[in-house]
Amino acid sequence: MGSQPLTTDKLYSGYRNPDIIRAYSHKIHQAAQDLDRPVNIMEVCGGHTFSIVKYGLDQLVPDSIRFIHGPGCPVCVLPQHRIDASIALASMEDTILVTLGDMIKIPGSRTSLQHARAEGRDVRFVYTPLDAIKIATENPHKKVIYFAIGFETTTPMTALLIEQSRQLKVNNLFFHINHVLVPPAIELILQQGGHIDAFIGPGHVTTITGTGIYEPFALQHHKPVVISGFEPIDVLDAVLKILLQLCDNKAIVENCYSRSAKPEGNLKAQALVSKYFETREDFIWRGIGTIENSAMKLRDEYVEIDAEQQFSRYCPRATQEKTSGCLCGQILMGHAQPKDCALFGKGCTPSSPQGSCMVSNEGACAAYYRYRRY
Amino acid sequence: MADRILLAHGSGGLENQCLIRDIFVAGFENHILSTMDDAAVVNIGTLAVSTDSYTVDPLFFSGGDIGKLAVAGTTNDVSMRGARPLYLTVAFIIEEGFEIDLLKKIVASMASELQTIGVQVITGDTKVVPKGAVDKIIINTTGIGELVCDCAVSHIQTGDQLIVSGPIAEHGACIFAAREEISVHGLRSDCRSLWPGIESLLNKKLHIHAMRDATRGGLSAVLNEWAEQSHHLIHIVENQVPISTPVSGFCEMLGIDPFTLACEGTFVLSVAEQDCQSTLEVLHQAGYPHAALIGTVMEKHAHPHVILQSDYGTERLMEYPSGEILPRIC
Amino acid sequence: MCLAVPSKIVSIDHEFCTATVDTMGVSREANLALVENNVEVGDWVLVHIGIAMSKIDAEEALRTLELHEELLLSSDIQENDPDGKSTSDDG
Numbered sequence: 071m072g073s074q075p076l077t078t079d080k081l082y083s084g085y086r087n088p089d090i091i092r093a094y095s096h097k098i099h100q101a102a103q104d105l106d107r108p109v110n111i112m113e114v115c116g117g118h119t120f121s122i123v124k125y126g127l128d129q130l131v132p133d134s135i136r137f138i139h140g141p142g143c144p145v146c147v148l149p150q151h152r153i154d155a156s157i158a159l160a161s162m163e164d165t166i167l168v169t170l171g172d173m174i175k176i177p178g179s180r181t182s183l184q185h186a187r188a189e190g191r192d193v194r195f196v197y198t199p200l201d202a203i204k205i206a207t208e209n210p211h212k213k214v215i216y217f218a219i220g221f222e223t224t225t226p227m228t229a230l231l232i233e234q235s236r237q238l239k240v241n242n243l244f245f246h247i248n249h250v251l252v253p254p255a256i257e258l259i260l261q262q263g264g265h266i267d268a269f270i271g272p273g274h275v276t277t278i279t280g281t282g283i284y285e286p287f288a289l290q291h292h293k294p295v296v297i298s299g300f301e302p303i304d305v306l307d308a309v310l311k312i313l314l315q316l317c318d319n320k321a322i323v324e325n326c327y328s329r330s331a332k333p334e335g336n337l338k339a340q341a342l343v344s345k346y347f348e349t350r351e352d353f354i355w356r357g358i359g360t361i362e363n364s365a366m367k368l369r370d371e372y373v374e375i376d377a378e379q380q381f382s383r384y385c386p387r388a389t390q391e392k393t394s395g396c397l398c399g400q401i402l403m404g405h406a407q408p409k410d411c412a413l414f415g416k417g418c419t420p421s422s423p424q425g426s427c428m429v430s431n432e433g434a435c436a437a438y439y440r441y442r443r444y
Numbered sequence: 445m446a447d448r449i450l451l452a453h454g455s456g457g458l459e460n461q462c463l464i465r466d467i468f469v470a471g472f473e474n475h476i477l478s479t480m481d482d483a484a485v486v487n488i489g490t491l492a493v494s495t496d497s498y499t500v501d502p503l504f505f506s507g508g509d510i511g512k513l514a515v516a517g518t519t520n521d522v523s524m525r526g527a528r529p530l531y532l533t534v535a536f537i538i539e540e541g542f543e544i545d546l547l548k549k550i551v552a553s554m555a556s557e558l559q560t561i562g563v564q565v566i567t568g569d570t571k572v573v574p575k576g577a578v579d580k581i582i583i584n585t586t587g588i589g590e591l592v593c594d595c596a597v598s599h600i601q602t603g604d605q606l607i608v609s610g611p612i613a614e615h616g617a618c619i620f621a622a623r624e625e626i627s628v629h630g631l632r633s634d635c636r637s638l639w640p641g642i643e644s645l646l647n648k649k650l651h652i653h654a655m656r657d658a659t660r661g662g663l664s665a666v667l668n669e670w671a672e673q674s675h676h677l678i679h680i681v682e683n684q685v686p687i688s689t690p691v692s693g694f695c696e697m698l699g700i701d702p703f704t705l706a707c708e709g710t711f712v713l714s715v716a717e718q719d720c721q722s723t724l725e726v727l728h729q730a731g732y733p734h735a736a737l738i739g740t741v742m743e744k745h746a747h748p749h750v751i752l753q754s755d756y757g758t759e760r761l762m763e764y765p766s767g768e769i770l771p772r773i774c
Numbered sequence: 775m776c777l778a779v780p781s782k783i784v785s786i787d788h789e790f791c792t793a794t795v796d797t798m799g800v801s802r803e804a805n806l807a808l809v810e811n812n813v814e815v816g817d818w819v820l821v822h823i824g825i826a827m828s829k830i831d832a833e834e835a836l837r838t839l840e841l842h843e844e845l846l847l848s849s850d851i852q853e854n855d856p857d858g859k860s861t862s863d864d865g
């Protein structure tokens with residue numbers, strides 16, 4: 071490594087340097103002028119949606135560039151019946167439901183975990199899934215159910231929890247798996263409409279999976295995919311690289327997040343994931359519908375810890391979603407923006423969300439509500 | 445005396461008397477309280493009164509404890525109205541089984557905080573409830589003060605400068621970290637009584653239009669409430685808001701917003717432009733070395749809100765705090 | 775999706791495969807099972823929900839920062855004020 075070592079300051083402030091941000095903004099304006107046509111860029115990842123809206127990055131690019139906020143929030147895309155399942159499981163006798171904080175407000179068809187907890191159900195929100203082991207060992211006479219959510223980034227963390235709980239012979243810990251996959255969703259979006267010109271690839275998913283999962287989008291669909299981190303400069307850098315590719319009529323997978331994401335990904339994490347999980351035939355995405363092979367489930371060998379199998383009579387079946395005017399589906403597919411929805415900020419707010427895009431921090435509607443209401 | 449609080453301590457009998465005499469009257473010693481009459485009689489001018497109840501987990505934290513909080517929190521609200529806090533009423537609701545030693549520690553901490561601001565406890569009450577009915581202890585305090593300077597939201601005007609007295613989010617981050625068992629070097633609650641600083645400000649007769657201490661909901665709650673109640677737009681420059689390194693690291697790590705985290709000894713002032721500089725100077729002298737100008741009160745607006753401007757010129761809303769604060773994965 | 779924060783390894787407990795990591799002065803424990811073989815004290819890791827998900831490649835981080843700085847030098851930032859929003863400073 072060169073003479074100057076990496077410091078905290080560089081890792082954080084370095085990627086937020088206002089002068090560099092302005093310089094990128096300037097370059098992007100120039101490149102957009104050269105290109106001279108409107109460009110729709112989808113950020114698949116809710117983390118990017120959050121960064122764009124929070125840092126106001128859309129204010130730094132010309133009007134011809136539109137950010138389309140994709141289905142990249144793992145709790146926003148969970149269908150109501152699976153949220154209902156979490157509540158039903160929490161309501162079983164002698165049961166503790168453990169999950170991550172993001173789940174707290176998500177409304178199912180009737181209620182949310184936060185309400186279930188207020189009604190006396192034992193629902194615990196943990197910072198790390200590994201805490202589930204501690205909860206299970208401290209409550210040997212209770213069933214502890216870990217309600218697992220997240221994209222490819224988070225799946226290995228659930229796998230690690232399973233691995234460790236088996237090593238420690240914890241036998242009262244069960245898993246309800248709701249891990250979803252990015253590529254099938256992108257594929258569906260590409261099949262459904264030609265309105266997206268390029269993708270910003272999710273840096274943390276890629277850190278686990280490697281860059282290969284995006285090749286088909288570049289090769290077959292001729293869409294540039296630029297993998298990016300979450301700091302303002304990361305995202306602007308990705309936008310600039312996308313414009314340059316479009317100017318050159320190129321469509322390749324580029325990696326702007328090389329400090330963390332490697333071409334091969336995290337092999338250890340991948341191995342752990344395939345040890346415990348396999349793809350589901352299909353999974354319903356809230357607001358979008360069924361997407362084939364778009365989620366993970368526990369392998370058959372682990373049926374004894376699979377909450378969906380063990381407590382299947384408690385888990386409600388897929389039902390018709392109640393939508394009542396909510397445009398989430400169209401927003402997740404990139405056909406609408408939050409402000410197009412008549413309910414936005416009126417009938418639908420983060421404290422009483424009507425649709426999934428309003429509930430999680432990363433949902434497009436919630437991000438707009440927090441930072442762009444006026 | 446037993447080493448734990450029993451239901452009997454709240455039943456009005458002998459144990460109750462002992463508790464009041466040995467712990468409360470002894471701890472809060474003053475001639476009004478020691479009369480032990482049914483009601484305290486005091487005589488002051490225009491009153492400013494504020495009440496609040498305190499529950500905090502953990503009870504003792506870096507920089508303070510529930511007792512200090514119960515004194516500072518309520519007297520701060522009185523100070524913020526431009527009044528000199530003079531008296532406090534205190535009511536304890538205690539869970540059966542609570543350790544008496546802890547109660548003594550809490551009372552001692554209250555007493556020492558009362559002393560620094562010269563406030564007397566003039567009446568009080570104790571209830572003991574069965575185990576599980578409350579989480580350890582709840583303290584309610586009512587502060588009574590005498591109006592010195594009429595500061596109120598309704599006085600906020602276009603062009604006012606907004607000053608914050610010190611680094612924000614210290615209390616919220618400290619409590620959150622303690623509860624989640626996250627060890628953080630240098631995180632310390634800002635819990636303190638504000639009257640001494642406020643007094644030096646009021647003595648200078650500066651044109652302070654409004655003051656509010658940022659408690660739950662943090663800086664964001666104060667500014668959003670001010671925008672809403674005064675119908676003005678508020679403009680804040682993000683990088684002017686003082687935030688300590690451990691707090692920003694903590695927020696970074698958990699993905700939470702420092703603007704919505706609680707403070708307990710930090711306040712916001714809306715000051716006439718011509719007095720902005722002098723206000724800052726007084727604050728810097730009076731124990732608030734990091735007091736900073738953070739923004740401006742803009743024109744009136746039909747949908748008043750708080751705009752946060754980044755170092756690179758973009759703007760967003762300073763969001764209104766809502767819901768439980770939880771670390772997020774996303 | 776997936777908030778993950780760069781943190782520096784302060785110490786490693788090999789028995790439990792965990793590390794104390796420092797995020798801007800905030801220290802906490804992180805599990806190292808997914809990055810075990812290739813990290814040591816002083817390295818940077820990306821921590822997602824309490825678990826290190828990758829080692830941060832310091833060389834790459836510095837290299838990209840350099841590229842960003844070069845871009846800054848090559849652009850004529852002075853006359854650049856894209857949205858006409860000059861950064862008005864209240865101070």
Ligand code: SF4
Nearest residue numbers: 396397411418425435
């Ligand atoms: S504003 Fe609410 S109802 Fe409308 S699309 Fe968004 S989440 Fe759905």
